[in-house]
Amino acid sequence: MSVFDGLKFRRVYSPIHNLDPRIKFIYVIAVFVAAILFGQILPLLALFVLQIPFVLLARVHRQWLRSLRGALFLATSIFLLNLLFHWINAGYVLLAADIEFSAAMTLRFIVLVESFSVFFLTTSPDMLGLALEQSRVPYEFSFAFTTAVRFVPVLAEEAQTIMDAQKARGLELEKGGFMKRIRNYIPILIPLIVSAIRRSLELAEAMESRAWGAVKKRTNLYALKLHRGDAGMLVIAVAILATAIYVWLYVPVPTLSQLL
């Protein structure tokens, strides 16, 4: 799914990649809050355009565009559903204000998707795991996260091998009606689940053998240190949030129909 393409990390080096994930996350939250505040097209458009320089600086435009394309289906659904709802509400009449509102909602959705996309595209799972470890999140959670990410390719390969093994016993996944097709996946899921359970047991043994739980406060081989770039990013994030709140409180935002 190309929506997931937008969330996959790529090993490219750019100033954005090097930023502390915690700071990048604050930025994403700032954009998130700003997007929620407004229901009008103009500020949302501004937020959308604001992100583009970051995408370009991070050199992830191709994947970013791909994620937008993937989100298009959902975006269109949001647009049409909103429009439908308002059309019915207005007594089966299509009002310009309603079209604009639906477009604004769609744009809000897109802004949210793309900001998260920039975050995940420029943050490696390692960095993310490290950020989790160094924040107040309990170690069990960050460990669960990094271990899960670590085993995703392993599980994917295993699923493929299991499918091959069962196909070699005559299993035809594509055959049969809807119910039969679902049942066809049982010989794939059960070995996968059993294997996952066995794997967890082995992992637990290995963890215990490497002194898991010895000390309450674990130390870390790596340390995330904040740099000048992070300070700059933080300032930008706060500025976005502050401006958004100010505009929301004091500046009457004209709708598109009012401008035209």
Place this chain on the structure above:
Amino acid sequence: MIVVRDVRFKYPSGVEAIKGLSLTVKDGEFIAIMGQNGAGKTTLVKHINGLLKPTSGTIAVNGVETTKTTIATLSKSVGFVFQNPDHQLFSETVEEEIAFALKNFGFDKATIEKQVTWALNLLSLEQYRKTSPFMLSGGERKRVALASVLAWDPEILILDEPTIGQDHEQKEKLRQFILQLQSQGKTIVIVTHDVEFVAECNPRVILMKEGKIVADGEGKEILTNTGALEESSIVLPQIAQIFTQLEHLGFPKDVIDIYEAKALLLKAWEDRQT
């Protein structure tokens, strides 16, 4: 009969695993495909039952090209036993596990029952008929996986790394079992890096390196060919290691069987006594 003609195979990731390979396997032959990890052995055998289709070139099994038929159809004649039995086992009882493929291939109830009983007996599993496969030991699970593939009596049997994790006795039983199957006329293809096991079986040996065949011949020849083995990063079997260093005493180089070795050495000893 398996005919591989000029096959090339490239993974979607772009890696070319097989770079122009041709091979013919006659009915009833026993071949061992050996080589370093990544040489393309498993990739090659996955073409035989259609799990993989060549990027160029053809593979024909009993006259039918693999690209012109389905995996399920090919599997009726080509049984593939995967390395890890836990990648196959999913049923509530051993009986159901063995019946799975038979049901998929559309056999009637009577035949299924007959075949299941036959397979259970073949691998000494009758006592576990109603047992859950997950309750069995590692070695027993391997036998269940083997039984579930033999159940439909395919003419060609492919075993991917059958000796991994097995102890000496289990390997010995496996070796005898394979020879038994071969005597019944089955074509056997094993992918392995267990040189000692191959030395004891003495099949036709095919050495692969980086997607190509670098040697093909009788076990005795190939497993004593130090040059070819070194090229494919394979260690000589112990008996061969001994005899390649005894050439200066006039012994033949191509000895891999321990009893042949014993006979030759004893004769030389007795000759010296006279």
Place this chain on the structure above:
Amino acid sequence: MAVIETKNLAYTYPGATRPSITDVSIKVEKGDFVLITGPSGCGKTTLCRCFNGLIPHFYQGQLTGEILVAGQDVTKHQTHELAKHVGLVFQNPENQLFALSIEKDVAFGLENLGYPRAEMRQRVDWALNLTDIYDIRERSPHEVSGGQQQRVAIAAVLAMQPDIIVLDEPTSFLDPLSAQKIFEVIHDLNKRLGLTVVLVEHRLDLTARYANHIIIMDEGRVCSDGAPREVLSNETTRLVGVGIPKATLLYQLLSKDGMELGNMTPLASDEMVKLLSEALEPR
């Protein structure tokens, strides 16, 4: 000085009807390279789990008899305490590595023990160099081969600087060449660092030459325990179903039929070649 000592050790897994090991009394001296082998199901894996406390703490069940590891009673110390003295390397390379980079995995035990960063860095680099994986330290575990993964597991154990390293069939999933490399690394650690090694293996042809002590188990009991050459020449060993090295077997077959090859049982092909050359040298 014995680093591992057991007396009449017996263990039954929870819910099992029979014990997995019975009446096991063994002694492992400091600096030993012990090889434990036997047919599948003989209890060797169970025994390994007793050495670092996984049995009884992780597996529960019933453990009777005495067991002292690095002078400590295993039943009275948690696994995380024993981990400082005994490291355990498992069979499946993939399932003992959890971090997203190799060096973070090697540091895992040290992080758990709360070591300060500078010391961790030093130990991690030391362990990475000893196992010859320094160059791949920033890669992800999934990207490297099985043999390299096992070396990471060994490095991860080494970093904690235990007195004993226990390896449970570490090369089961590896090809012979990678297996050979692992054994050379372990042998090197035993020789250079004086690390006590307990290795569970089937591949005696590759490992017998390194050991100074072999223990054969069958059906939960120890049936042979002593120096390699004695144990492997013992008839019981072959009867129990252990795959003795072909060179050793050939020696036994020839000796039985009257060939004079000297008294030293060979453990590897080069030793056998020497014996044969001497015996058959043209006069």
